[in-house]
Amino acid sequence: MASTPSVKKHMQSSDKTTSDHSKSPIVRPSIPEGKSMRTADELAQATEKISVTDLSFYYSENRALTDISLSIPERCVTAFIGPSGCGKSTFLRCFNRMNDMIEGTRVEGEILLEGQNIYSPRTDIVSLRKRIGMVFQKSTPFPKSIFDNVSFGPKIAGIRRKKDLFEIVERSLQRSALWDEVKDRLSESALNLSGGQQQRLCIARALANDPDILLMDEPASALDPASTARIEDLIFELKEQYTIVIVTHNMQQAARVSDQAAFFYQGLLVESGATEELFTNPRKQQTEDYITGRFG
Amino acid sequence: MEDRSNQEQSTKIEGGEAAVIQLSRVSSLEKAGGLWCSLRPFYEGCIHFMLFVCASISILVTVGIVVVLLYESVQFFYDVPILEFLTGTRWSPLLKPQHFGILPLLCGTMLVAGGSAIVAVPIGLGTAIYLSEYASPRFRDIVKPMLEILAGIPSVVFGYLAIVFVSPIIREIFPSAGVFNAASACIVVGIMILPMIISLSEDILQSVPLSLRAAAFALGANKFEVTVRVIVPAALSGIMASFLLAISRAIGETMAVTLAAGATPKLTLNPLESIQTMTAYIVQVSQGDTPTGTLEYRTIFAVGLALFITTMVMNVIAQYILSRVGERYE
Amino acid sequence: MSSKPDIYTTKRRGRITNMLFTSACFLATMTCIFLLVLLIWNIIIQGKGWLSWEFIERLPSRFPDKAGIKTALWGSIWLISLTAMFSVPLGVGAALYLEEYAPRSRWRKLIQLNIANLAGVPSIVYGILGLGLFVRALQLERSVLSGALTLTLVVLPIIILASQEALRAVPDSIRRSAYALGATRWQTVWYQVLPASLPGIMTGVILSLSRALGEAAPLIAVGAMAYVPFVPERLTDEFTALPIQIFIWTSRPQEDFHHLAAAGILVLLVVLVSMNAIAIFVRHKYGKKIRW
Structure with a gap:
């Protein structure tokens, strides 16, 4: 089942819309050259970006997450895996306080972003969300032009000069590997893009805010395999600059893209560690059962 | 190609540096x-x-x-004692001797509301059922905008039609009828509330789940049986609510009734006679030069209160029924 | 023959009732269409001979062949512009509060129920309110301003309900994405939600204003004049309106005034139908472009 480079090669070349304009028609293997999965040692040495201590989360009276402690290293990809309803998405939304929008939710414990508590009453949610970008499961372009989509974040942050905005848009689209496909039609509606392009547009939109962390909530689950491969490649490139946290129910994907993985089950963090270790040598029986497909 | 990717690499690094600079600038969350x-x-x-x-x-x-x-x-x-107001059978505040019994006005109002319901309910319900259950999408696309136009015709236009068009026809059939008569008001108000009944009832019929229809058809019922025995009963409370809203609208209907039904408050149920409704009375007083602060001036507020309470009660009941219908299928 | 029915034959009785019922429903539908055509045809026949450019340009008169609708038309234009100025910001603002800001509390439910009921209050009752509040209490007298404020109250609930529906049609994912990009609530609403729901809101606004244009009852209650020989120039001027002029002409016994009324109705209907057409156009043109 594991998607080997050769399978991917085939799929990508069949993707007509992207291969014509793609910036590198030569197909990269799923792990680009010179970029590799971080080893356990490297992980241990990486600076801690986010540290979660004893976090519990409640939807009114129902506890959705129980006493979770986790450290997320800088410039690495951390994947949250687990069966649906295990709380992994809820946990992800805790990082940029998207759960605040749901009435009757409550958080206990703390999440520190470079030593500062995200849930401190003095925290400004707007600046927090500018530092922690988010990409959703379903691509959600605004019903506006491509340019307006990407420039929305900087615009509301107060950047008004067209030239500055254009620079930011170009840079963000280049980083999300979409520039070459859309550079001639920036004023076209974003809704005309294909599903995979829309999702990369959403990534560009998040990058335009210059965040240092990128949260991705099953970013590829609604995409076809070829577009999924492109998103995964992109994640590899982005982790050189950004700290990425990704939620996925696809274990192959987690194994391919992540450096660190955390397995959730029924609101509990069962096990976390370097991806290689977690997948090849899980310490807990539950983890092994899930990874080998015995439940979930 | 090589060149370009190099270039990109360099922009990327630049971008990276910019990001780092930005980071140090906003390192505090309490910006x-x-x-x-x-x-x-x-x-x-x-x-x-x-x-x-x-x-x-x-x-x-x-x-x-x-x-x-x-x-x-x-x-x-x-x-005026409130009991006299509510039970008096004569209403003549503008003429001596004055009488302040609202029953004739109430009777006139109910006559018009009831009469218009008799006109509108069968046609409205039939149309709603046809549009919801039988009509092809193309036919609906033609009929629905026409109904919207009908709904958008102002009430004063219906008043005109009642006098110029409907009333002569009625007098042709019933020579005893006056120029102003309740029947012509009933007919035009009935036409006025038709679009309301149709659109509300159709919405309700459409909200009956497809599974219910499928289940009935699967039991061997034909279209008529499915519609009359299953769908209409399932939507009945909502349809009733739409009737209530439409009748409440008919009660509050002013211009058409003022023009068509006349200005003689009478305790009668004969639709061929001239009557007066609560709304028409308010218009009658407003048009004249009744001085502020007199008893005559205040009658319109008392009648207005009666009108407000009547329509409010009907609306609240209808809204309550509709809100329960909404919950049932969610 | 076996006792089981043959699948090719239907019960005769069932077939007949089915057919009768279908025809009855179809007949009801055709009645509606027939009535609409008949009514409009009747008005056209009655009014077309009297409709001319002079009719629109002339002042009102006691003599049917010299009467025109100039003051009434201008009165209506004043009323509708002022009503739009007051009711659109208020109505859209209230809808924004209810859909985007208000917590799902009892208070919100109360306002919501209240608005639904206000939409069902007869317009003449608003007229009485306008008489008591604007004309008497606020001393605005029988002015264009009083009339416009009263009409604002009439259409406000309709605008609020239509705008709410348009706002509800904007998917939550749009709001979530904007928040995730660090937008504040107002920035989300102003830059994303409002533009996306604008076609729907516009449609609702146009339809409500066309309703206001046809209203006569509340204006009579606040004391619109039957005979106003001049065009309003200030907010405090007396006024008349097209529906009121039609009402006055219709209530005259002379045949000629009825023709004048029909001509006035034709002018009113042309304006109303064009407003409806614009609303339908907006809904189709801009509504279809956005597919979620």
């Missing part, structure tokens, strides 16, 4: 810098408050209606 940032919560709060005020105006309007109506009505009831 302190910039006048805008410190003003932002205040600005947001102002907007929140302004929108809140907009929404509260609707409450103020209701309070305003109640206060204005009650304020003048209470003074009216100092002079």
Whole structure:
């Protein structure tokens, strides 16, 4: 089942819309050259970006997450895996306080972003969300032009000069590997893009805010395999600059893209560690059962 | 190609550096810098408050209606005992000797409301069923905008039609009928409330789940049986609510009734006679030069109060039924 | 023959009732269409001979062949512009509060129920409110301003309900994405939600204003004049309106005034139908472009 480079090669070349304009028609293997999965040692040495201590989360009276402690290293990809309803998405939304929008939710414990508590009453949610970008499961372009989509974040942050905005848009689209496909039609509606392009547009939109962390909530689950491969490649490139946290129910994907993985089950963090270790040598029986497909 | 990717690599690095610079600039979450940032919560709060005020105006309007109506009505009831107002069978506030019994006006109003319901309910329900269950999408696309036009025709136009078109026909058939008669008012008001009954009932019929239809068809029922035995009963409470709303609309209907039904308050159920409704009375007084603060002036507030309470009660009941219908299929 | 029915034959009785019922429902539908055509045809026949450019340009008169609708038309234009100025910001603001800001509390439910009921209050009751509040209490007298404020109260609930529906049609994912990009609530609403719901709001606004244009009852209650020989120039001027002029002409016994009324109705209907057409156009043109 594991998607080997050769399978991917085939799929990508069949993707007509992207291969014509793609910036590198030569197909990269799923792990680009010179970029590799971080080893356990490297992980241990990486600076801690986010540290979660004893976090519990409640939807009114129902506890959705129980006493979770986790450290997320800088410039690495951390994947949250687990069966649906295990709380992994809820946990992800805790990082940029998207759960605040749901009435009757409550958080206990703390999440520190470079030593500062995200849930401190003095925290400004707007600046927090500018530092922690988010990409959703379903691509959600605004019903506006491509340019307006990407420039929305900087615009509301107060950047008004067209030239500055254009620079930011170009840079963000280049980083999300979409520039070459859309550079001639920036004023076209974003809704005309294909599903995979829309999702990369959403990534560009998040990058335009210059965040240092990128949260991705099953970013590829609604995409076809070829577009999924492109998103995964992109994640590899982005982790050189950004700290990425990704939620996925696809274990192959987690194994391919992540450096660190955390397995959730029924609101509990069962096990976390370097991806290689977690997948090849899980310490807990539950983890092994899930990874080998015995439940979930 | 090689060149370009190099270029990109360099922009990327530049971008990376910019990001690092940016990071050090905003390393604190409690962003302190910039006048805008410190003003932002205040600005947001102002907007929140302004929108809140907009929404509260609707409450103020209701309070305003109640206060204005009650304020003048209470003074009216100092002079006219409330029992006499509610049970008196003669209404002649503008002529001596004055009588203040609202029953003739109420009777006229109910006559028009009932008559228009008799006109509108069968046609409306039939049309709603046809549009919802039988009509092809193309036919619906033609009929629905026409019904919207019918709904958009102002009430005064129906008043004109009642006098110029409907009333002569009625007098042709029933020579005893007057120029102004309740029947012509019933017919035009019935036509007026038709689009309302149709669109509300059709919405209700459409909201009956497809599974229910499928289940009935699977049991071997034909289209007629499915419609009459399954769908209409399932939607019945909602359809009743739409009738209530339409009748409440007919009660509040003013211009058509004023023009068509005449200005003689009478305790009668004969649709061929001239009558007066509550709304028509209010128009009659408003048109004249009744001085402020007199008893005659205050009658319109007392009648207005009666009208407001009648329509409000019917609307509240209808809304209650509709809200329960909404919950059932969710 | 076996006792089981043959699948090719239907019960005769069932077939006949089915057919009768279908025809009855179809007949009801055709009645509606027939009535609409008949009514409009009747008005056209009655009024077309009297409709001319002079009719629109002339002042009102006691003599049918010299009467025109100039003051009434201008009165209506004044009323509708002022009503739009007052009711659109208020109505859209209230809808924004209810859909985007208000917590799902009892208070919100109360306002919502209240608005639904206000939409069902007869317009003449608003007229009485306008008489008590604007004309008497606020001393605005029988002015264009009083009339416009009263009409604002009439259409406000309709605008609020239509705008709410348009706002509800904007998917939550749009709001979530904007928040995730660090937008504040107002920025989300102003830059994303409002533009996306604008076609729906516009449609609702146009339809409500066309309703206001046809209203006569509340204006009579606040004391619109039957005979106003001049065009309003200030907010405090007396006024008349097209529906009121039609009402006055219709209530005259002379045949000629009825023809004048029909001509006035034709002018009113042309304006109303064009407003409806614009609303339908907006809904189709801009509504279809956005597919979620």
